[in-house]
Amino acid sequence: MGVAWVLASTSSSPHVATASATVTVPLALSSQDGTSSADASSAGLATTTFEVEVPDVQGKTVRVAGALLAASGLTVQTRVSDVNGFSVVREGVLKQWPAPGARVQNGSVVTLTYQPLLGLASGGRPFVVVVDAGHQAKPDPALEPQGPGSKLMKPKVSAGVVGVVTGGRESSESLAIALHLRDVLLAVGADVVMVRTSESVDISNSERARIGNEAHADLVVRVHQSFSPDGSLAGVTAFYPSGNAWVAGIEAASKDAAQRLEDAVVQAVGAKRRGIVGRADLSGFNYSQVPAVMIECGYLSNRVEDAQMSSEVYRTKLSNGIAAGVMGYLRSL
């Protein structure tokens, strides 16, 4: 899956190599939006030869690395990494050959293997992801219509659920997952709007949806945890808006995103797949004009999953899985 995103992300640039081939780009520095610039000062016309030391450009962006190499009289060749995009989330040069410090003749080719920014749409626009950590420290029992103009009223924000063994709160564990998800998405170049970064907020579900609308989000991701009277229930599910006129325009895209998120999270943490579910009754969906999905990361009523979700390591795996699902959806657009 990571390789597919890599290939898709490079299709707009004639100067960028695919994972299976390399192209030599003498003196033309490629960028991911398809523009390029040439450095005329080192146009390969030198008739004298001399020895240069290869500078260390690992970790730098391809553009900066290319400029440094060109300034040293070297020729730049780029190659897209075939590493999965979420095992390496930073942009930049991962490997260079020859290695830093090698002494080579001027004009020699230096090959840069790099990771493109997967969070950019074709044309270079960052994808916009709104991340909504479910609930908040204190519920708000005041009522709001379940959807625009509805006579059916629901609490603005319900109390989240609580771990049956650890006592961990859904609002704080979902926030921890959401904050890490933000960091992963930012690292691949997406724009991220957080509905909240603190427990001490009072933001109703309709207001949360409006944040997604105003951000013109490509996707809204709502992070939650489940609870059941049956303590044996375990696993991951995703909800998507469905079954009423308010959400008719976003149902198909949201369903696709829900399936991708559930698949990716199940794969990331090895949890049980519970299947995706369309919901007509969630205010946070009914006010949304942009595709939205609620990922239910596991059951706080299950002793094993409760303990897992209190662990930072497990929450990081969950976040990475959600991010992989989000990116799979965005790259399919």
Ligand SMILES: [Zn+2]
């Ligand atoms: Zn919840």
